[in-house]
Amino acid sequence: MQYQEVSQRVYYSNKEYVPLGEIAHSLIAFECLVKQAPEVLEALFPDAKIIDVEVFIKELRSDSIWEDLVVKLIFGNQQRFDECIDNTRQKLGIERIMNNNPNFLSAVLVAMILAGGAYYLGKSSTSSDKEAKATIEANNNTIIQIGAGMVDMTADEFTSIVISAIKDKEKLAKNALNVVKPAKLDANATITFNDDPHLKITNDSVRAMPEYKSASEELEEVIEDFHDVRLEIRAIDLDSTKRGWAVVAPSLHKKRVKLQLDPTIKPLDLKNKLSINGHITVVWGGDKKGNRMPKLIFLREILD
Structure with missing residues (x-):
């Protein structure tokens, strides 16, 4: 079994204590969202076949919320792992993941979170929800530019792949809104990945994210x-x-x-x-x- 580990550090800038239950629900939602990421990665890198994903907590700190996580991408046997590297490295740069560059995976995950929120709000026709959707999409445009630049794509190409690759968009929306939920407990909170100020879910987007409700x-x-x-x-x-x-x-x-x-x-x-x-x-x-x-x-x- 061959795999690649990619670290992910997620920082919620809450100033007050967050109930343990909210953090637990958020972590479970994040794991579920990460498990949808292979759909996007395989669309970005057509020769890559990821057979499973596992998420581990490396460290969790309570001053604000620091989540130091490890994402394990499992490729199967050595031959499949080597073929994935050899066949795609020259095309789109999957070596950014192979070399444990966490920011590319972060860009994908943040784009998925924001896309999930925009999808959920897009089901509503109210003017307030349309404005909230526009706020989230503006944030996502910045993330998409970063992700697209890392794999030599246009922003439109990157957006199209991220949006179309996810099969269960309702599940994506549920996971995305639950990942963001702890930050909504603080009126000024943001969510930053890997200490990179550009890979951020802004406070405007956090406030624009609604509470998830099932269809029923x-x-x-x-x-x-x-x-x-x-x-x-x-x-x-x-x-x-x-x-x-x-x-x-x-x-x-x-x-x-x-x-x-x-x-x-x-x-x-x-x-x-x-x-x-x-x-x-x-x-x-x-x-x-x-x-x-x-x-x-x-x-x-x-x-x-």
């Missing part, structure tokens, strides 16, 4: 009003306006949904009725696959 978590927060909707009554409780009620709204979803009555509606108004039309408010949620479905329906008004 995002859907749970959606509340919508609907007018003149037919409800099929499946269960009633004349002793309560909140418990024991259930309906199906066929025009919205086939699922049986919990119903809650507005205080102005008397339970007896629904007695002996199989269906009604009314104005409703729907709280949308999602299943494990992220599919949208109603979680709760408020009946605001019964229509005659």
Whole structure:
């Protein structure tokens, strides 16, 4: 088994203590992000075949947060390792990794983190999220210039490879936002790699990074009003306006949904009725696959 070790020093400039749990989650997210890096490295260096990646903690210090890590790129047997060096060194300069130059791998990782944040924000159409995305992309333009210069590529070529090589962009976004999360606990924090001020996630980018939410978590927060909707009554409780009620709204979803009555509606108004039309408010949620479905329906008004 042949491998190459590359050191990575990550510095969060937080001035206050950070809860251990936040650091642990960040380290796990960083490991997961590094394990996606071979997709980018193999796209940059087509002859390189990395069969596994391992991440080790060399040192962890609590004054701010210093994470001294070792990334082990595993290439397989000696022949594959030698072929990787011989076939790609003259093309794009993978010797920067082979010679344990940590800054090139750092440039790739920072570009991935920022790209993940921009991807996540790009799913939103709000003006604030668009501005945050532009902030992160401006930071990433600097990182991309550094990375592209190291392998004799244009910035556009480097960007295209980094973005297109990652297959699971949702996973990338989740890992990226969780890597940055400890820095968000300090209003002025930045994240710097290998003591290089150019390889930095700026404070503006840290603040622009949102909290990661899964598709189902995002859907749970959606509340919508609907007018003149037919409800099929499946269960009633004349002793309560909140418990024991259930309906199906066929025009919205086939699922049986919990119903809650507005205080102005008397339970007896629904007695002996199989269906009604009314104005409703729907709280949308999602299943494990992220599919949208109603979680709760408020009946605001019964229509005659």
